[in-house]
Amino acid sequence: MSDPLRIESGELTAAEILEALREGRRVVVEAELLGGTHELSLRHDGDIYYCDTPTTLHKHDDEAGMRACIEKMGYGRAE
Numbered sequence: 781m782s783d784p785l786r787i788e789s790g791e792l793t794a795a796e797i798l799e800a801l802r803e804g805r806r807v808v809v810e811a812e813l814l815g816g817t818h819e820l821s822l823r824h825d826g827d828i829y830y831c832d833t834p835t836t837l838h839k840h841d842d843e844a845g846m847r848a849c850i851e852k853m854g855y856g857r858a859e
Contacts, residue, residue, distance in 0.1 A: 798843060818834045824846075
């Protein structure tokens with residue numbers, strides 16, 4: 781498995797993040813959450829997309845759901 785791609789929230793577009801996930805990379809995002817800076821992990825196992833935050837694990841069945849999450853939460857910058 782390759783090293784995770786480490787980024788700050790808004791550093792890459794949602795498309796760039798999704799491309800890394802499709803390539804099998806885990807993306808670790810440093811983001812402002814819960815009044816502080818935290819790391820969260822985005823990953824794809826080939827079937828399900830995962831967004832593992834300090835408080836919960838979100839699952840998305842498809843790329844559209846993951847894109848919506850990335851955009852809603854501000855992990856990727858506007859395209």
